[in-house]
Amino acid sequence: MQQIAPKEEPAPPQALSGIRVIDLSQNIAGPFCTKLLADYGADVVKVEPLGGDAARRMGPFYKDQPHPEHSGLFMHLNTNKRGVTLNLDSATGRKVLRELAKDADAMIEDLGPGAVERLGLGYDILRKLNLRLVVTSISDFGRTGPYRDYKAVEMMYYAMGGPMYATGDPEREPMKTGGNVSQYQAGSAAALATMTALFAAELQGKGAHIDLSIMETQLGSIDRRSSRLLGYQYTGVVGPRSLDIFGIGSGPHPCKDGWINLLGGEFGFERMCAMIGRPELIEDDRFSTREAQAQSGSVEAFEEYYLPWLLERTKQEVWSQAQDFRIPSGVINTTEDLLADVNFRERDVWAEANHPVVGRVTQPGRPFIMYRTPWRLRRPAPTLGQHNQEVLCGELGFSKSELVVLKESGAI
Amino acid sequence: MSGLPLEGVRVLDLTVVWAGPYCCQLLADWGAEVIRVESIQTMAPATRGLVVWPSRQQLDWSLNAGFGYAGRYPKERPWDKGPFFNSHARNKLSMTVDLRTPEGLDIFKRLVRVSDLFIENNVPQTIEKLGVTYEELRNVREDLIVVRMPGFGLNGPYKNYRTWGAHGEGVAGHSWVKGYPDADPSGRAEVYASDSAAGLNAALSALMALRHRNRTGEGQLIEVSLCENFIPYLGEAIMDYTLNGRVQGTPGNRHTSMAPHGCYPCKGEDRWVVIAVGSDEEWRGLYRAMGNPEWAEDKKFSTVLGRWHHQDELDRHISRWTSGLDHYEIMCRLQEEGVAAGPVLDERDAHNDPHFEARGVFQELADPECGTHRHVGCMWKMSEAPNRLRRPPCHLGADNEYVYKELLGLNSEEYARLEEEGHIGVEPASHLP
Numbered sequence: 001m002q003q004i005a006p007k008e009e010p011a012p013p014q015a016l017s018g019i020r021v022i023d024l025s026q027n028i029a030g031p032f033c034t035k036l037l038a039d040y041g042a043d044v045v046k047v048e049p050l051g052g053d054a055a056r057r058m059g060p061f062y063k064d065q066p067h068p069e070h071s072g073l074f075m076h077l078n079t080n081k082r083g084v085t086l087n088l089d090s091a092t093g094r095k096v097l098r099e100l101a102k103d104a105d106a107m108i109e110d111l112g113p114g115a116v117e118r119l120g121l122g123y124d125i126l127r128k129l130n131l132r133l134v135v136t137s138i139s140d141f142g143r144t145g146p147y148r149d150y151k152a153v154e155m156m157y158y159a160m161g162g163p164m165y166a167t168g169d170p171e172r173e174p175m176k177t178g179g180n181v182s183q184y185q186a187g188s189a190a191a192l193a194t195m196t197a198l199f200a201a202e203l204q205g206k207g208a209h210i211d212l213s214i215m216e217t218q219l220g221s222i223d224r225r226s227s228r229l230l231g232y233q234y235t236g237v238v239g240p241r242s243l244d245i246f247g248i249g250s251g252p253h254p255c256k257d258g259w260i261n262l263l264g265g266e267f268g269f270e271r272m273c274a275m276i277g278r279p280e281l282i283e284d285d286r287f288s289t290r291e292a293q294a295q296s297g298s299v300e301a302f303e304e305y306y307l308p309w310l311l312e313r314t315k316q317e318v319w320s321q322a323q324d325f326r327i328p329s330g331v332i333n334t335t336e337d338l339l340a341d342v343n344f345r346e347r348d349v350w351a352e353a354n355h356p357v358v359g360r361v362t363q364p365g366r367p368f369i370m371y372r373t374p375w376r377l378r379r380p381a382p383t384l385g386q387h388n389q390e391v392l393c394g395e396l397g398f399s400k401s402e403l404v405v406l407k408e409s410g411a412i
Numbered sequence: 413m414s415g416l417p418l419e420g421v422r423v424l425d426l427t428v429v430w431a432g433p434y435c436c437q438l439l440a441d442w443g444a445e446v447i448r449v450e451s452i453q454t455m456a457p458a459t460r461g462l463v464v465w466p467s468r469q470q471l472d473w474s475l476n477a478g479f480g481y482a483g484r485y486p487k488e489r490p491w492d493k494g495p496f497f498n499s500h501a502r503n504k505l506s507m508t509v510d511l512r513t514p515e516g517l518d519i520f521k522r523l524v525r526v527s528d529l530f531i532e533n534n535v536p537q538t539i540e541k542l543g544v545t546y547e548e549l550r551n552v553r554e555d556l557i558v559v560r561m562p563g564f565g566l567n568g569p570y571k572n573y574r575t576w577g578a579h580g581e582g583v584a585g586h587s588w589v590k591g592y593p594d595a596d597p598s599g600r601a602e603v604y605a606s607d608s609a610a611g612l613n614a615a616l617s618a619l620m621a622l623r624h625r626n627r628t629g630e631g632q633l634i635e636v637s638l639c640e641n642f643i644p645y646l647g648e649a650i651m652d653y654t655l656n657g658r659v660q661g662t663p664g665n666r667h668t669s670m671a672p673h674g675c676y677p678c679k680g681e682d683r684w685v686v687i688a689v690g691s692d693e694e695w696r697g698l699y700r701a702m703g704n705p706e707w708a709e710d711k712k713f714s715t716v717l718g719r720w721h722h723q724d725e726l727d728r729h730i731s732r733w734t735s736g737l738d739h740y741e742i743m744c745r746l747q748e749e750g751v752a753a754g755p756v757l758d759e760r761d762a763h764n765d766p767h768f769e770a771r772g773v774f775q776e777l778a779d780p781e782c783g784t785h786r787h788v789g790c791m792w793k794m795s796e797a798p799n800r801l802r803r804p805p806c807h808l809g810a811d812n813e814y815v816y817k818e819l820l821g822l823n824s825e826e827y828a829r830l831e832e833e834g835h836i837g838v839e840p841a842s843h844l845p
Contacts, residue, residue, distance in 0.1 A: 013628070015620035032644075036613075040620055059668060060652035072651025076644070123795070142793075147767040150747045153688040155665060155673070156754040160765075164675075165684075165758040166478065168601045169592065173675040173684060174756055176665050178590035181605050184645040188612035193792045195619040196442050200417035200797075202623065208417075209795040219762065219773060220788040221434070221499070223604045224479075229774075230495035231479040232759035233785040239478015239759070243601055252587070252597035259597045261582045323573050330579030332597055335653040335660060338585045338643070343568045349640050362654040364644040368617050372632035373624050 014041025015373040019198065021045070022100050023081065024088075024109040026053045028180050029214060030138050031077040032187025033194065034108055038080035039366070039375050045100060045391055046081040049088070050410070052384045053078075062358045068384055069357040075381045076363050079353065083382030084391050085412050088119055092411035097121060099396050102129050105201070106194050110138040113148050123209040134197040134207040138190050142213035152214070157182035161218025163225045170241040182218055189217040248293040248302055252332055255315040259332040260322070266290060268327040275325040276309040353380040388412055416443025416797050421622065422527040424449055424520075425504065428459045430577075430604070431638055432533030432561050433500040434611030439529075439618065440503035441790045442799070447527075447815060448506045448806060449520065452837040455844050460491040460808065464840045478759065482782035491840065492781050492807045501805035502777060502787060507815040508808065509835045511542050516835060520544060521552045522820055528625075529618050533561035533610075533638075536571055546633040555631040557621045559614050565637045578602035580639040589649050593664045600662070606642035613641050671719040672698075672726045675756065676734040678742065684756040685739040687730065687746065692716060697749030702733050779804035809838035 019042040023034040031046075031053070038044040046053075055074045062070040087093040088111075098121065101107055107126070109116055116122050116137070123135045137143060140152035155176045158164045162182060168175035190212050197208045220226050228239055244251065247265020249272045264272050273281040281287050286301050310318055315331045322329040331337070338344065339362070351365035366375035392398045392412070406412045421444040425436040440446035450456065455464055462470065471485050474494070482493040491497075510516040521544075524530060530549065532539055539545055539560070546558040563580050564570035570583075581587060584606060591600025614636040625631055643650070649660040665686070667673040673688045689695050692715065699708045707729050712718045719726060734742055739755035746753035755761065762768060763786065774786040782805070790799045816822045816836065830836045 013624070015624045036616065060648060060655060060658070062655045064656065072655045073648055076647035076651050141767060142771050145767045145770040147747075150743075150754075151750065151752040152754065153667075153670070153673075153752045155667075155675070155686045155688060156752060159675070159684075159686045159756040160754045160762075161757075164686075165756050167603060169595075169599065172592065173665070173677065175591055175601060176675075176686075177603050177605055178586050178588075178662070179646055179648050181586070181603075181609075181645050184647075185605065185609060185612065188609060188616065189791060192438060192612055192616045192619070193794070195616055195623075196417045197794060197796075199619050199623055202626070206796060208797065211793040211795075213771070213792070215768075216771070216773060216791055219768070220791045222608050224430070224496070226499040226788045227496045228478045229759050229762060229788055230499045230785065231474075232763065233787075234482040234493075234495055234782065235475055235480030235484055237475055237478060237480050239476070241601065242477070243599065245477065252582070252600075254596070259582075261579050261587070261597075263576050263579070267576075319573075326574060328574040328576040328579055330573075330575055330581075330583045332582040332587045333585045334588050335585055335646075335649050338583075338650070339653060343565075343570055344640070344643075347565055347568055347640070349643060358655070361651075364647060364650055367613055367641045367644050368634060368636040370617060370621060370632060370634050372630055373621070 011376065013373050014376065015370060016041035019043065019106070020104045022047060022097070022104045022107040024107065024111060025138060026110065027055050028073075028077065028183035029186040029190060030108050030110045031055065032184050033136070033138070033190035034081065035077050035079055036188065036191040036367075037194070039377070040370065040373065041376075044081040045387070046078060046083045046382060047086050047097065047100070048083060048384060050085050050412075052085075056384070075353065075355060075358070075361065078381035079363070080376075080378050081382060082379075082387035082391060083385060084388050085385040087411050088121070090409070090411045092406065092409070094119055094121060096392065096396065096406075096411070098126070098129060100391075101126050101133060104130065104133060106134040106136065106198055108136045108138065108190065108194065113139050113143045127207060130207070132201045132205050132207045134194055134201055134210065136190055136194045136197075136210040136212060138186065138212050138214065140214050142216065143211045154180045154182055157186070157214050157218050158222070161215040161225070162222045163228055166228065166239050166241050167223075168241050169243055174241060182222060183214065185222055186212070186214040186217045247290075248287065248299055249306065253307070253310050255310050255318050256313055258315045258334070258337070260310070260315045260318050261330050261332055262322055263328040265293070269293065271325045271327050272306070275321055275327065276306060278305050281305065351377045353377060355380045356383055385412070416799060417794070418443040421445070421529070423447065423529040423531060424523055424527045426530070426532040426534065427561075428456045428534055430500070431607040431610040431614070432531060433459070433497075434608060435559070435561070435614040435618075436504065436531055437500040437502065438611065438615040438791070441801070442797075446504045447523070447811070448501070448504050449511070449523070450506055450508050450808060451510055452508050452809065452840050453510045453512070453834055455840060460497045461494055464491060464844045466490055482779075482785075489781060489807070489839075492805070498779075498782065498805035499787070502801050503803050504806045505811035505814065506806035506808055507812050508837055511544075515833070517543065519820070519835070521549070523815070524549050524552045524556060526819060527553075527556070528622060529557050529559065531559040531561070531614065531618065535574070536560070536562045536566055550631070553631075555625055555629055557618060557625060557631045557634065559618050559634045559636065561610055561614055561636045561638060563637070564639050566635050575638075577604045577607065581606045581642065584639045584642040585646050585649065586642065589646065589660055589662050591662050591664065593662050605645070606638050609645055610636050610638045610641045666723065669716070669720065671716075671723045672730055674727055676727070676731050678734050678739040678755075679737055680739075683739045685734055685742045686754055686756060687742075688752040689719070694751050695719065697751045698746065701745040701749045701751065705729075705733070775801050777801050777804045781807060807838065808840070809836065812836045812838070
């Protein structure tokens with residue numbers, strides 16, 4: 001498990017060392033974007049409103065006790081960032097932000113279409129202070145268009161942008177993804193968009209304004225949405241919801257201690273018969289052709305042989321056997337299974353943070369491995385305003401007594 | 413000069429199925445020259461199709477699932493006409509070479525010498541058997557960046573495990589936390605979100621590595637495991653376990669605090685709308701949009717906690733209301749009252765949506781073999797680089813001349829010999845099914 005690097009060892013270089021990001025975003029998409037940048041070395045200054053990022057009010061909470069420093073979601077999304085508070089409704093707060101933007105490489109904001117312009121912090125103004133600045137504006141529907149000011153939630157991104165229509169049981173309502181997957185995807189897209197512009201800015205000395213709509217990150221593409229959209233263009237046919245697309249033996253099945261997902265049908269069924277010690281079943285009239293397999297009753301007939309075999313074994317045992325027989329497959333892990341899995345532990349998938357309020361906490365570590373410029377957990381998520389002094393005094397040059405004035409007047 | 417941010421970056425694309433090709437598409441969209449390294453002697457698994465010549469039955473299966481081929485039952489060159497491949501093949505080049513031969517390997521290494529990135533997502537032993545791992549290619553080009561995207565990992569007990577799309581997603585824990593709460597895992601549907609997550613993060617990692625290379629001259633190996641990469645996307649469930657020891661299940665379409673929050677049936681065949689109410693103010697907005705119905709005046713619905721405790725009843729009332737209305741009509745009425753609501757859009761709906769139209773989400777591309785169709789355009793807008801899709805999906809081997817003659821400097825005799833020897837071509841070899 002990756003720990004915070006002990007001070008004695010020289011730290012390996014990071015890919016984004018020297019890049020400075022000002023992060024005005026809240027909730028999930030923007031913060032996940034800047035987490036990706038911070039975790040791989042960028043200096044991210046997270047600018048929160050005085051009441052804190054809205055994610056501080058989202059669970060899961062440590063011991064189910066809601067508190068601004070207890071949000072597990074916030075802890076996960078805001079690793080490696082320094083935190084300051086700024087009141088952007090005050091002229092002083094906006095002035096401080098412009099000071100921060102002067103020396104930054106990128107600024108990420110999700111205040112809503114038109115909001116930064118109304119505050120005098122629009123791209124046109126900021127680029128005059130800093131020509132190489134990249135500003136990434138994240139919004140639900142984009143900065144333009146008839147739905148520009150519509151309200152959106154996680155489920156809507158997948159329903160309108162993503163292929164929710166094709167997800168679920170055809171006899172029932174369609175289903176969303178788990179958790180807040182669409183917003184995390186938008187965060188990855190925002191990080192990619194920002195990095196694309198930063199890459200060019202470092203070579204050419206000129207930044208850009210990025211208009212990223214969460215809806216459009218789903219259309220282009222979450223799951224197979226873009227393929228389905230093109231398929232419709234080619235044929236005029238809309239694909240339906242379907243639970244069984246891969247044929248006999250496929251899909252999640254119960255084992256002694258949980259569930260496993262296997263691929264049968266024309267890809268894996270014959271190997272499945274061999275795996276359960278019944279290779280002769282592929283010659284059986286009920287299963288020997290694709291037509292026979294598709295007959296109603298065939299799946300149930302096969303399960304009379306299949307289920308007892310599965311139920312005698314744990315899901316890891318079945319998985320190991322299935323892989324020996326070259327059957328594409330995967331256990332269906334609960335979170336508990338996932339954290340207990342030896343393979344992921346040994347591969348350093350988890351990191352341990354030392355959080356100032358909650359103490360030691362295990363959280364997701366590196367999404368991907370960069371062998372020369374690795375992911376690092378340099379600091380846990382910041383407490384509210386934790387780095388006001390370090391950034392405002394240490395870097396912007398305010399004195400300590402000026403900081404007090406800013407605080408008492410409600411600017412920070 | 414395209415003026416695009418990734419102009420001048422060259423990528424060798426040895427990717428298959430979805431996650432790898434999608435990663436390379438994102439780089440191609442923003443100006444990188446992405447060269448798909450393909451073969452006419454072997455067929456890449458589930459990439460340009462499941463077989464070279466799909467049967468009528470297979471074409472019907474694709475058609476009915478929403479992935480129908482251009483022309484529905486193409487008699488010629490079906491490998492250039494499937495939407496599953498074509499949706500990520502735009503803006504790319506395609507060349508062919510038989511990497512299983514020493515000469516093919518030599519050609520590949522000559523391409524490596526003039527490329528910045530090599531990206532692949534085959535099962536790990538493919539690259540190892542071919543002899544083009546990072547360590548081997550570093551000898552060809554010292555500062556090469558290699559992005560490998562295995563299903564599980566380049567080492568460890570799961571390294572060679574076979575997985576198709578959703579299997580790895582189940583291992584990462586996604587399957588357990590989504591789907592109908594009253595159904596067991598067999599009754600919940602699959603989502604392939606880890607593929608798109610891996611594609612996005614792999615492209616990000618490539619650019620981060622390129623930046624590092626530009627500053628230091630150092631390339632590197634990057635490993636994006638499809639399964640592991642998705643784990644941070646499930647932060648809420650994971651933190652609930654690490655902080656509280658709780659194993660989350662699936663809430664279906666419900667929410668930890670918002671109520672009502674769900675997917676409701678609308679007028680027409682299989683039409684749905686999603687609605688989410690968080691605050692008392694939004695509840696009053698919903699109430700007005702529904703025409704101030706008497707049932708909604710019940711005191712138990714007037715507070716957040718009250719609505720949260722009585723969701724089943726709320727859902728029944730709301731379904732009755734939504735069933736009589738068009739899904740777009742409901743969105744308009746609710747959004748006007750400040751309530752989050754949106755129709756569940758199938759592909760026909762999405763192509764006709766007025767907002768997506770106004771945003772220019774879809775863009776026409778003329779493809780000499782498939783015809784002119786609307787593709788999803790570039791994923792975001794960038795002020796200094798107004799961007800349009802530049803090339804239609806690459807046909808097999810369409811850029812052989814450019815790659816062999818211009819990039820590698822072969823003359824016509826050498827080119828003709830490689831054609832005879834089965835490296836260069838535009839049609840899969842006749843022995844392939």
